[in-house]
Amino acid sequence: MANxxxxxxxxxxxxxxxxxxxxxxxxxxxxxxxxxxxAIIDEAIASFDGFIERMNDKKVENASKHFKAIREDLEKTAKGLLDKVNSL
Structure with a gap:
């Protein structure tokens, strides 16, 4: 896994x-x-803030699982945002 x-x-x-x-x-x-x-830009910025907040969480028990979940959520969020951009 990447760092x-x-x-x-x-x-x-x-x-x-x-x-x-x-x-x-x-x-x-x-x-x-x-x-x-x-609205898409605002959503992307809010998502960025949320992801960084989750990245900096020090109270995770399994770091590998935590970061894998963040990466999966990033992919889902990015796909959703791109669908919105494409529908403009």
């Missing part, structure tokens, strides 16, 4: 890329309402 630092980088890159996709969509569609895009 904690790599997982934090993955969280940052994945959610950052989703936010960049929303910004790119907003630039390509200047006449459309941006509220849906802003």
């Amino acid at each position: 904690k630092r790599d997982l934090k980088k993955d969280i940052n890159y994945v959610l950052g890329d989703i936010i960049e996709e929303v910004y790119a969509w907003e630039l390509e569609n200047p006449g459309k309402d941006n509220k849906a895009g802003e």
Whole structure:
């Protein structure tokens, strides 16, 4: 399993890329309402904060299982956010 630092980088890159996709969509569609895009960005930021908070939890019994669950949740969250971006 990758170390904690790599997982934090993955969280940052994945959610950052989703936010960049929303910004790119907003630039390509200047006449459309941006509220849906802003909601996706807000959700991505809230997810980022939640993942980092979970990463920094010191009271876990099984670290390997804990980080594996975080990685799986990151994949589910990213997939959901990308589906929302694609539906813009």
